[in-house]
Amino acid sequence: MNYFFQNLLGAPYRGGDAIIIQNKLLVSPVGNRVSVTDLNKFETITLPIQSSSNICHLAASHDGTFLLTVDENKRCLFINLPRRVVLHRMTFKHPVHAVKFSPNGKYIAVAAGKLLQIWRSPGFKREVFAFELVRTFADCNDKIVAIDWDTESKYLLVGSKDLTARLFFVNKVWGDYKKPFLFLGHRDTVVGCFFGVDKKSNKVNKAYTITRDCYLFSWGYNENDDKLDKLGGESPEPSSQGTSERDGEERGEIVKKRKEFDGKEDNSGEDGRYLHQGKWELLRKDGFMQAPAKLTACDYHRGLDLVVVGFSNGVFGLYQMPDFVCIHLLSISREKITTAVFNELGNWLTFGCAKLGQLLVWEWRSESYILKQQGHYFDVNCLAYSPDSQLLATGADDNKVKVWTVSSGFCFVTFTEHTNAVTALHFMANNNCLLSASLDGTVRAWDLLRYRNFRTFTSPTSRQFVSLAADQSGEVICAGTLDSFEIFVWSMKTGRLLDILSGHEGPVHGLMFSPTNAILASSSWDKTVRLWDVFEGKGAVETFPHMHDVLTVVYRPDGKQLACSTLDGQIHFWDPLDGLLMYTIEGRRDIAGGRLMTDRRSAAKSSLGKCFTTLCYSADGSYILAGGSSRYICMYDVADQILLRRFQVTHNLSLDGVLDFLNSKNMTEAGPLDLIDDDNSDVEEGVDNQTRGNTGYDLPGSMANHGRPTVRTKCLRIAPTGRSFAAATTEGVLVYSIDESFIFDPTDLDIDVTPEAVDAALSMDQPSRALILSLRLNEDALIKRCIFSVNPIDIRAVALSVPHRYLKRLIEALADLLENCPQLEFVLNWCQELCNAHGNHILQNYRAFLTASKSLNKALTRTHQDLADPCSSNEYTLRYICSFGAKK
Template identity: 70%
Template structure:
């Protein structure tokens, strides 16, 4: 029952920022209201467990890589520890920040809020009542700030602005004076960067980049004695500076606000004039020549002195500065590039396209992709686990079928032959092929070895398929239709249409073969569930009548029960052999979710969405998952017919249907304020407005809303191992698992069962006693330690004396060890002896032990595949060595 959020599949990037965690190879990107962490060296992706209240737009990581500051589009920020993946502090800004950046020393955070630039002290590891402390505020901007760049000594901040200027701000107290303005651009400045000397690290110049594709190079003129003295500033600035807290390490001002100059002999630096008082000269102007495309993203690497830029037409350019030499100019997409950054070493370039959900990592020296991931950019309709639980297939409204590796979170193949929305996917029992059904009237079979469509099943006249299944042998394929209300049966070997099952009077949305025989169950909107004997005879074997439309169905893994959901919010459980209704579960109140923006009634009084559209049994058939057009997924105990737990799929307020009560202040005569488009609003270019476009409401040319996505679950599936389940939701495919969470289950605990007793038994070489004590404590690391302490010659004796109630825990430990430890033969010896001695008990209690056995089978299958590949690759090498030995 301790299922927790594990990962999010579907799109590696949804808009906003993408940043590297310090000098590591971990890339952080915004995915809806969550943050995805991609380890490029380990080729794995994991979504951080915490979530914001709405879509994340800005990310900033401390230079050490320990802390993350994520800010959503409502101005709410989370300060998290990346190592522990835990939120430390929360703060809300007055409006959504347009730029956030840590200083190089990690002590300060620059935040652009509206037309103000604020300097905050970083909380770091300090424990305080209010850890965020505002140190300085810089007013005077005529428009919003777009980006920041800190000087290497964290004393100055270069801010680019939409008012066609870039400003050099003195951050440290005591520098005084007004900010220096870099002017001359004819469009909004989207990036401004300090240029430094590679040997000394001192600032030597600056680059400013505007939206129209112009880059200005500025030189810092050193050794000038005619630099103006620091001005006292305006009365407003003086008042702000007088009330500011002095930063650590700052020197007090002297001589009426001007800093004392040091001679060259007293200082290592040849010039101590503050940057905003020094002379800056415009050296040259260069242009990227990509008109009419706009420049949407840029970044600068100081050590390499390179600039990377991205444009609205999907083109990016890499330029060597200050000579402005074009190294690469390539097109990677047809849509706008919303982020472009360098890695810390400068060897990788990261590009993000929010509209396509695309994230690319490109090594510019070798001109090769390190990472190329693109998620579904429309709703995911269906999901399916492979029989070994290692792969997950998804089908979506973007006409694509994707196959993901569950352990890494990466999509490794995309099939795009379908010409309409994919409505169902199904893995064959051999684990090597995949079926998909689509509204384009085709059923396609995909080869997961050669990555091709090797067979296509069609009908004489076009039909829209919405359900799909195959029998256990993989010889027969069945698909249900939306328009003709028929079920089509094909032969997998020949591809011929074998039969057409007629009898339903509505769309066939549920279709599934019995796990133990060749009986096909189908559910339809005609208020019936029908059983068909596909091989023996035509026509329905039995029909189960309901009082409302049947939306979906599911077979229990042992084939002795059928569950189906109806439009009145009930789940009916039928005995397929006797044809009797066993019991029902009323889930109307359980599935009831939030209120939609367009609802005229409260969430408690409306009947819309209070039913289940997808069902799935657990691996042992004890529980059933149910989801629908709601923010909740319900888990029920089948035997007791009680609700065990509700999983809330999202807390993202950018989606509709999350709030239980709407704010009456946001309701106008034209409807909800959040759904009204403001044509005059200046939408941030770098943020994809993904909350638009799923619902086509409103008339062309009107100010009516275009709708927002509704929080809902279209499909839920349990993994065959029973250790995890997946849910296709509006946010993507959510994975919940129990593998990464510790469950303390005190079994037979008494005063003598302690960690010290286990250590004492190990020291006295009492291997059996130590293992039993560790099993009673149920601590994972302790159990594995005791397993490895057993001598291989004593494995059989200890297995025979192990109590039967601990078998499941031992099998789970074996499957986990096979995934991580190198002692393959030792763990296989344990598994073999355990199955030999307790084979009868395992067979009699296979239903309860099925999840653990499936996990063990998954681990052994993966290792077998790895060894088979290694042996096959070494076979010819051994033959060559043997033949060369006989020749000599």
């Protein structure tokens, strides 16, 4: 039950701003969550923080400590990124279109509609309301879409939809308020505006404004023509004769007052200059020549004087300023580029395409990819864990099969041979072969060593396959159909069709072989579960009738129990040997909750349409996970038939079915206000509205509300190690794992079992007693400390003294050490001695040790793979050195 959210796969990017922090951390929004990718270690994690709706804007402090997120509901989260916790929350009154930290980290500039707001950054202050509004500028006539700070955090350059850019002075100016300087001459929205500096003096002496109609304006600041009075902010008037003494006295008083004002607040510009009241002139106007495409993203690197731009046709360009020399002009795709940014050093470019779920990091000097990830275009339909739990395969309605590394969160191969939606996946026992079934009428076998489709299974006439299974030996492949209600059986070695199993009268949506024998179980919409003896060819040997359509079927890992879910929201448990119904779980009320925008009934009565569409046993068979057309994933205890825990998939209000109560104010004569799309910004940019959706046979389930996705779970799979499980949901593939830091399980405690007793046993050189005490406490840090306190020569004796009841916990600790500690030989010695001492007991009780042994096997396999390449390289180097020395 100690499962917590760990990562989100299948959707690396869905729109919004992407930023790079400290030249190594790529931060991007994924729905209402934030994904952080370490570009040095090539690992990605998803923060355990959820916003109220899809995140559209990100900003990070210069040192990378604080992260600011703003979602579509105008709600802001102030996050401590290293600790991954939310420090403060706030809701803006107007929609936010841009946000940026000042270089010194003191202020946050927020474009709230037409207003430019300057907020003081809260930092680590613990206050009821930590955000402090410093200034508000209301000079723009339309919403602000671009913001840039100068190097000293005193000036702001903003671009607006009113076809202008404005230069604001952040600090208060002595005397009356003066309007900001306007940069005019644009014929479309100013998408980006940036300050430029002189490399010698490091002063702001130029500015760039970039418009949506693919033009770049270069502006220069001329100090020689600056005739404004720096004291009063007004042009000096010629003094009349006879009043020189009086003017001198008044001017002295002005200077005196001005010095007093300057002492209270630092309001001077660079070297006493006021850029917003100075002389700016248009130096040149350059066109990107990409019409009819629109410019959708841009960024500027001050140190290298480079500009990168992205267009709605998928093309991006890199230009050297101020001469506007094109360095690169390449195409990523045919869809709109939604974000384009530099890293701090300027050697990496980050591009994002929301419609394709594409995220790229490109090194422009060597013209090579640092990162290239793309999620599924549509919702994920099916999942499959590899036998060693290191890989996770996903199939979706975009006809693609992707294989992900669970530990890093990266997709390393994509198979695109299918021509219709992928509906089922299955890993073979050898870990190097993956099977996939599709609506295109084929079942394909993929080689994960050579990354190719080495075998394709088809039927005599075209059929749509929706379920897939393979026996334990890997010799027989079975697939169930949607249209002909048959089960096709092929030989894995020859690819020949061996048999066609007929008897079902509805689509066969569930298939699974028994883990202990060659009996195949199938579930169908004809309200039956059938057992088939595939090898003997006897047809259906048993039929289990139900009152409603059967949606899926799964075997318990020991093969002594069969679970299936029906359309009325129940889970039935059968004894496959005696053919008897053991018990039934009524789960409709457990997954009830969440009201759709188009529902005419309340959420309390919405359980009528709720049912479980996917089931999955735990590795030891003690509990079962169930998910379906709901925002919940339910965990049941099989023996007692009780609900242990409910996992809520998401709190994202951008999805339908999350709220139990809807706001009646949002209901209009034309329908729900949230379903009325009155924003034509994408159409104006020359591209279609970018909405994710679903295609195929179950289109009404996911995108029934005019492009608004409905939260649900399509597939659940538990890793063979039992330490994690994955759920294919509307938000993506959510991975939950057991928290490794501390699991308090007081099953064998008394007053003498304390951390102090463990320390005392270690100080008295009693490693065996200390290890047993730490295992009774079940504190991870203490267990590992006691493991390392044992001398290598004493490992065998200590391993023999460990009671059988603590073996599972000790094996789990050793598996974790194998993956995370450098003392590899020491831990391997522990594993060997433990297996020698208790191997017979582990084999006799294999079911109890199944999850722990698979975790250990996964750690050993991963460690072996990590060391294989360096060892081979070192061996070759040593042979070369030895041979070279022998020749001499």
